[in-house]
Amino acid sequence: MGKYHHGDVRNVLLQQAENILIDEGPAGLSLRRLARLTGVSEAAPYRHFDGKDGILAAVAIAAFERFAEQLETAAASTENHEERIMALGAAYVQFAVENPQHFRLIFGRERPPLDQYPELRDAADNAFDVLQRAVTSVDRKAEMTLAEAASAYNRALAAWSRAHGIAMLVIDGMIVPPADQDLSGFVLGLLAEDLTIPANAE
Amino acid sequence: MGKYHHGDVRNVLLQQAENILIDEGPAGLSLRRLARLTGVSEAAPYRHFDGKDGILAAVAIAAFERFAEQLETAAASTENHEERIMALGAAYVQFAVENPQHFRLIFGRERPPLDQYPELRDAADNAFDVLQRAVTSVDRKAEMTLAEAASAYNRALAAWSRAHGIAMLVIDGMIVPPADQDLSGFVLGLLAEDLTIPANAE
DNA sequence: TTCTTATGTTAACTTTGTTAACATTAAAGC
DNA sequence: GCTTTAATGTTAACAAAGTTAACATAAGAA
Numbered sequence: 001m002g003k004y005h006h007g008d009v010r011n012v013l014l015q016q017a018e019n020i021l022i023d024e025g026p027a028g029l030s031l032r033r034l035a036r037l038t039g040v041s042e043a044a045p046y047r048h049f050d051g052k053d054g055i056l057a058a059v060a061i062a063a064f065e066r067f068a069e070q071l072e073t074a075a076a077s078t079e080n081h082e083e084r085i086m087a088l089g090a091a092y093v094q095f096a097v098e099n100p101q102h103f104r105l106i107f108g109r110e111r112p113p114l115d116q117y118p119e120l121r122d123a124a125d126n127a128f129d130v131l132q133r134a135v136t137s138v139d140r141k142a143e144m145t146l147a148e149a150a151s152a153y154n155r156a157l158a159a160w161s162r163a164h165g166i167a168m169l170v171i172d173g174m175i176v177p178p179a180d181q182d183l184s185g186f187v188l189g190l191l192a193e194d195l196t197i198p199a200n201a202e
Numbered sequence: 203m204g205k206y207h208h209g210d211v212r213n214v215l216l217q218q219a220e221n222i223l224i225d226e227g228p229a230g231l232s233l234r235r236l237a238r239l240t241g242v243s244e245a246a247p248y249r250h251f252d253g254k255d256g257i258l259a260a261v262a263i264a265a266f267e268r269f270a271e272q273l274e275t276a277a278a279s280t281e282n283h284e285e286r287i288m289a290l291g292a293a294y295v296q297f298a299v300e301n302p303q304h305f306r307l308i309f310g311r312e313r314p315p316l317d318q319y320p321e322l323r324d325a326a327d328n329a330f331d332v333l334q335r336a337v338t339s340v341d342r343k344a345e346m347t348l349a350e351a352a353s354a355y356n357r358a359l360a361a362w363s364r365a366h367g368i369a370m371l372v373i374d375g376m377i378v379p380p381a382d383q384d385l386s387g388f389v390l391g392l393l394a395e396d397l398t399i400p401a402n403a404e
Numbered sequence: 405t406t407c408t409t410a411t412g413t414t415a416a417c418t419t420t421g422t423t424a425a426c427a428t429t430a431a432a433g434c
Numbered sequence: 435g436c437t438t439t440a441a442t443g444t445t446a447a448c449a450a451a452g453t454t455a456a457c458a459t460a461a462g463a464a
Binding site for chain 3 (some may be wrong): 245253254
């Protein structure tokens with residue numbers, strides 16, 4: 001009665017891998033342990049994934065897809081270019097705070113190399129395309145000079161950087177969002193913060 | 203002819219560890235390989251460090267110290283509060299770009315836990331104190347209200363976030379600094395970028 | 405039915421982190 | 435000087451992990 005595992009082991013493994021990742025990070029994800037927890041032999045995962053990187057790639061792909069979805073939702077929430085960038089920034093940080101391990105996985109060096117996993121590259125490209133589109137699709141009704149377009153691009157790049165930095169610093173515990181305020185408000189405030197020298201400087 | 207006591211093995215190990223870290227990252231740093239490369243027995247490192255985390259902690263401490271030095275230098279380069287923040291941001295990013303592996307080590311989850319390595323905690327605190335001081339030591343000659351001080355703090359936090367984000371995105375290859383411009387100019391431009399809605403928006 | 409492929413299993417091999425048990429050197433006390 | 439002791443090295447072992455090979459079984463195509 002060697003009732004082999006019939007069901008879709010692949011999906012069970014993936015789900016379990018995600019659970020482990022969430023509360024232990026990629027380092028704690030051991031293929032053998034994963035197999036044991038799933039109730040399958042220790043070599044079974046190799047039938048469904050290209051080793052450890054293969055599993056991480058699969059998890060990362062799913063993460064990128066979810067990330068892209070949430071960014072799209074935010075981007076669609078308004079027609080105004082600046083507002084859209086703000087909304088994107090808030091959604092960006094929110095995803096990181098709610099899914100710190102996924103965020104680190106898709107940005108950190110534990111992410112499998114993109115050139116070895118075409119689907120991973122596609123997922124990544126797609127997510128960043130959402131940002132890219134929001135950045136470049138400035139209000140077309142306002143005719144812009146090339147310089148103005150470049151400036152808009154730089155502003156968006158700056159916004160992205162700040163959002164990314166906030167996300168990283170918050171999930172690293174370097175920045176502690178005030179408990180009395182909602183996260184989104186705090187993030188929006190930071191995003192909109194202007195660094196140019198104020199009038200009262202002198 | 204057991205050639206015991208070759209000199210200060212500890213420093214040689216540290217230097218070698220740093221070399222490995224630089225071109226392979228913390229994942230590629232294997233204690234046994236490190237020992238072999240250093241020409242010492244595979245268990246020798248344990249006489250000088252508290253295991254792998256111990257070595258990483260030692261490397262991270264050195265990295266924090268170098269980081270703090272460069273930040274201090276930048277902070278001392280001007281008396282103007284806003285200019286100082288800009289200089290700090292540029293130095294911050296420059297350190298990350300010149301020492302990506304160190305930067306990832308001191309900020310990533312491969313960094314040994316601070317509460318297990320008091321010296322590491324001190325090194326980290328010291329580095330962030332440099333930032334903190336630059337943030338809070340606003341021009342005292344201009345009397346500020348509490349609200350103004352809070353606003354200054356938020357601006358500094360925003361600047362830090364953006365610098366951190368730029369650093370991360372650049373060393374991840376997500377942002378590619380223009381080849382024709384020097385890095386510092388590019389970073390300063392991004393740091394100063396204002397996100398408030400421009401006058402020609404309507 | 406038979407052949408082939410996908411999926412599982414067990415057993416090995418290699419590397420790594422870590423510790424224990426033992427060896428040698430340098431330095432401190434006498 | 436001689437002895438004792440702490441620091442520093444060494445070898446040998448262990449468990450855990452990634453990976454692959456060799457073999458087993460299920461399910462579907464021929």
